[in-house]
Amino acid sequence: MKKLFGTIVAIILIAGVAYAHGGMEHIMGTVVSMTDNSITVKTMAGKTQTVSTTADTKYTQMDKPVAMKDLKEGDRVVIEVAKKDGKLIAVEVKVGMAGMKGMHGDMSRMSMDQDGGAIFAPKNCFGTSLPVGTSPLVA
Template sequence: MRKVLLFVWLASSVGTAYAHGNFEHILGTIKEVHPGTILVETRQHQIRTVSLPDKVPILQDGHSISWKDLKPGQRVVIHAKKSAAVLQAHEVKVGKAP
């Protein structure tokens, strides 16, 4: 019975990982904001540069905002995809500053 449950659990977790596709999840705090680019310090204290395409959705409290509204110190969750050597954001969710 344990083997069956383990198999079911493993099979379902593979589907969950696949559902995210090739997107990388970046969680951290905004360090710098530039036109089309933000620098984010991750929980592991790495600085990641993320490109913000013109039409990328940036959401705060369920509302769309502009990249110009982003401020250093805000927490973000970014779904990004590596395109060549650049991380390109596909969605940015902004939390409250600590």
């Protein structure tokens, strides 16, 4: 009986996580280059990834709309992508706050380089509430 209950709980938790992400992948990294219909980022793992953009792609910074033209090389981004015909299509591009150069690591759990200043904020650099137990430090 305990195994059955544990299995049901595990299925519900996994389904909840999948639903929360809406079946989308997230690519985090630094913008390397852009064209009118793509963004290339260097991921946290050091790989280069190109994502196609469309007229429907949303761009935000701190939960406020921005334009693709506001994006520049070196910006830190989290790109929500969907797969279509074997290609990664950007659904939403979340741009990090200006001055994030001193940051490295998981963007929701950033650590500071020696030259990176910090302030306390209730949200992370993308305007998203921080997970419980993480540091609210942003540049």
